Every structure is written in structure tokens, then in C-alpha cells.
Amino acid sequence: MTALQRLAPRRVKSQLRVTELLAAARQVFSEQGFHRATTAQIAVAAGVSEATVFTYFPGKRELCIQVIKDWYDEISGELEREVPRLHGVHAKLGHVVRQHLFTLLADGSGMCALVLGEGRTSAPELAEVITECKRRYTTPLMDCLAQAIADGEVRQDMPLRLMRDLVYGSMEHVLWDSITTHKRPPIDETAEQLTSLIWSALMPRDASLDALARFRDEVSTALKQLDAQRPAPKAKRARK
Structure with missing residues (x-):
């Protein structure tokens, strides 16, 4: 041997x-x-x-750093695989929001509290590791939003960094509330509500008016088609 x-x-x-x-x-x-x-x-x-x-x-800190890195590798890899397969900005946003809430709340608040808490810790090693891991984790959605800005699908007057803060900051409030109250919110319902709220803020300012105008035109066209398909009324016989 x-x-x-x-x-x-x-x-x-x-x-x-x-x-x-x-x-x-x-x-x-x-x-x-x-x-x-x-x-x-x-x-x-x-x-x-x-x-x-x-x-x-070498010690507890190195163990914690590796635990956080491995955990972020798992959840980042899932988003990197799934987000590009989805069609449309809204669908991608909805998937990210739901997956984020599910990942951090499904197994209790332990890893959620660890990551959120140590991300603000005074220990620079942990904070730097979490910041770098978050950069990779948020990239799939940020790439999607950057392209959407260029294509005019979302607001072009808002910096990408503020869009990131809007998306993940709003979810962080939900997560912290769950941690402090020890109550887990309904994930699907909360994800839908957050997605709707965030999407309304991301839409171009005239998008709602455009959507209303399109709806009016579609209804008008449908009514005209319906009228055209109706049989002509029979002529009344003249009385003798």
C-alpha cells in the first residue's frame, strides 16, 4: 500500500x-x-x-464563520439556479421574497437571529464575512432589477442600492418581529403581501395609468366583438 x-x-x-x-x-x-x-x-x-x-x-469564531459561509452557500446556490429560470421581474421578485422568508423562518429563528444579529456585531471578522455572503446572496435579484431598470420595466429614478434596501430591509423588519415576539407569520400570505407592496413601489410612475388605459381598451374591444357576434334583431311585421 x-x-x-x-x-x-x-x-x-x-x-x-x-x-x-x-x-x-x-x-x-x-x-x-x-x-x-x-x-x-x-x-x-x-x-x-x-x-x-x-x-x-482554532476556536469558536472560526467555527461560526464557517457555519455562516456554508449556510449562505446553500441558500445562494438555490437562488442562482432558480431565479434565472423564472420569467418576468415580478415572478423573480416573488420567488426571492418567499424563499427568503421560508429559509429564515422555516427551521425556527436560530440561524435568522444569528445572521441578522452578528451582521451588526462589533466583531469585524463576522460582520465582514456576512456582508460578503450577502453580496452573493442578493446578486440574482439585483442582476434582474438592474436589467429591468435598463429595459424600463421598473422605475429608473431609483438607485439599485435603494431597491435592494427596499426589498431586503422590509423583509428584515418582518424577521426581527418574528424573533422578538416568538411568533412566526404565515409565510405564503406574508410573502404575497410584501411582494405586492414592493412591486407597487418599483413600478414606473405611469405604469398604473398605462395599465388602466390598456384595460379600458381591452374592455372596449371585447364589447365591440360581443356586439358583432350577436344576431341581428328580427324585423317586426307590419300590422294590417
Whole structure:
């Protein structure tokens, strides 16, 4: 057996151990938050000694950073696959809003509170990592809105960064409210309401009037076609 062949099982075992530690760390950070979580708790959750944790990670902060990166990789990858397949700005916006709420609320508020809270933390390493992860996560929708601005499908008098803040800022308020009240809102209903509200703000200023004019023309055309299809009234017989 060559040295490389002897190393292969060790690498597989090490990768498996890292996966187990990260799964345990995600659970602990979700339940305890970053500041209350300890490497001892993570070791217990993983079924290993605390020394084993330090064999693979320098400390709690590095574990938390990797947990956040892995989590964002998962949810960003889904949007990168799904958003380009959808047709229309409204459909893409609706998908992003619903998926965002579902992802952060479906499994409880643990990862939601961790990401939102540590994104504002004084620890620069965590804040910088989350900022970079958010940049990738928001790119599918931002690319869509940038193209929509160029095509005149949405307002052209609003900077893209404000559109981003409008979309994700409004959802953040919903998420924080869920965290502080410990009440999960109905995701589908909330997503539809938010999408409608955001879309009304993104539409070009004259879009509503144009839509009303198109509706009036369509109704007028339909009525004319209906009249044309009606049989002509029979002529009345003259009385003798």
C-alpha cells in the first residue's frame, strides 16, 4: 500500500469529522447565539471531546464563520439556479421574497437571529464575512432589477442600492418581529403581501395609468366583438 493510499482513509475520516462538527456547531449557534455558545457545547453536540474541536478549528469564531459561509452557500446556490429560470421581474421578485422568508423562518429563528444579529456585531471578522455572503446572496435579484431598470420595466429614478434596501430591509423588519415576539407569520400570505407592496413601489410612475388605459381598451374591444357576434334583431311585421 502506497503512502497516498494510506492517507486516503484518513482524509475521508477527517472530512467526515469536520462535517459532523459543523452540523453540531450550526445547531448550537442556532440555539444559543454566538456569544452564549461554547466549544464545550459544540463538542457535546458532536459527541467528541473539546480537544477534538480544537484539532480541526482554532476556536469558536472560526467555527461560526464557517457555519455562516456554508449556510449562505446553500441558500445562494438555490437562488442562482432558480431565479434565472423564472420569467418576468415580478415572478423573480416573488420567488426571492418567499424563499427568503421560508429559509429564515422555516427551521425556527436560530440561524435568522444569528445572521441578522452578528451582521451588526462589533466583531469585524463576522460582520465582514456576512456582508460578503450577502453580496452573493442578493446578486440574482439585483442582476434582474438592474436589467429591468435598463429595459424600463421598473422605475429608473431609483438607485439599485435603494431597491435592494427596499426589498431586503422590509423583509428584515418582518424577521426581527418574528424573533422578538416568538411568533412566526404565515409565510405564503406574508410573502404575497410584501411582494405586492414592493412591486407597487418599483413600478414606473405611469405604469398604473398605462395599465388602466390598456384595460379600458381591452374592455372596449371585447364589447365591440360581443356586439358583432350577436344576431341581428328580427324585423317586426307590419300590422294590417
